[in-house]
Amino acid sequence: MATRSEATKNGLKPDLGLEEKARDGVVKTLATALADAHVLYIKLRKYHWNVTGPQFHSLHELFEEQYTSLATTIDEIAERIVQYGVSAPGSMAQFVAMARLKEDEAKGLEMDAHEMVEQIVADHEAVVRNLREDIERVGETYGDVGAEDFLTGLLQDHQKFAWMARAMIKGKNL
Numbered sequence: 001m002a003t004r005s006e007a008t009k010n011g012l013k014p015d016l017g018l019e020e021k022a023r024d025g026v027v028k029t030l031a032t033a034l035a036d037a038h039v040l041y042i043k044l045r046k047y048h049w050n051v052t053g054p055q056f057h058s059l060h061e062l063f064e065e066q067y068t069s070l071a072t073t074i075d076e077i078a079e080r081i082v083q084y085g086v087s088a089p090g091s092m093a094q095f096v097a098m099a100r101l102k103e104d105e106a107k108g109l110e111m112d113a114h115e116m117v118e119q120i121v122a123d124h125e126a127v128v129r130n131l132r133e134d135i136e137r138v139g140e141t142y143g144d145v146g147a148e149d150f151l152t153g154l155l156q157d158h159q160k161f162a163w164m165a166r167a168m169i170k171g172k173n174l
């Protein structure tokens with residue numbers, strides 16, 4: 001049973017039934033997910049702008065659909081962090097430093113449509129794999145079923161996005 005700290009008693013911190021160490025661990029996990037979501041969001045916008053080729057229209061739309069959805073996800077992750085009584089990070093430098101995904105620093109003209117889709121599939125699938133570990137940690141180590149459920153929803157979204165992007169390149173020259 002978590003003990004109520006002075007800050008909780010004073011109404012400064014929410015009393016969510018989590019020890020401080022567990023709360024900090026969950027918040028760190030969510031902040032990493034937020035950072036990854038930003039890196040992927042920017043990458044999708046970049047590809048939306050720069051994609052070329054016969055599948056231009058479909059891919060232009062696919063990337064937009066995914067970054068629009070990710071914008072909602074980003075908001076949900078950040079607001080969930082705040083619910084633990086801490087502030088959400090909001091600097092690009094912090095996000096890049098925290099993220100497990102890598103930014104795409106190639107110039108637009110160096111990329112072809114196929115590589116863009118492959119990269120998006122790889123990123124979504126990396127997020128799915130990372131979230132699997134995150135879900136286990138927040139559930140089993142920190143005992144936070146709310147965060148476990150929330151991250152499971154994220155995993156399902158990324159798995160679906162990976163499938164949608166992968167279906168664009170299967171057996172096709174873009």
Ligand SMILES: [Fe+2]
Nearest residue numbers: 048049060064
């Ligand atoms: Fe646009």
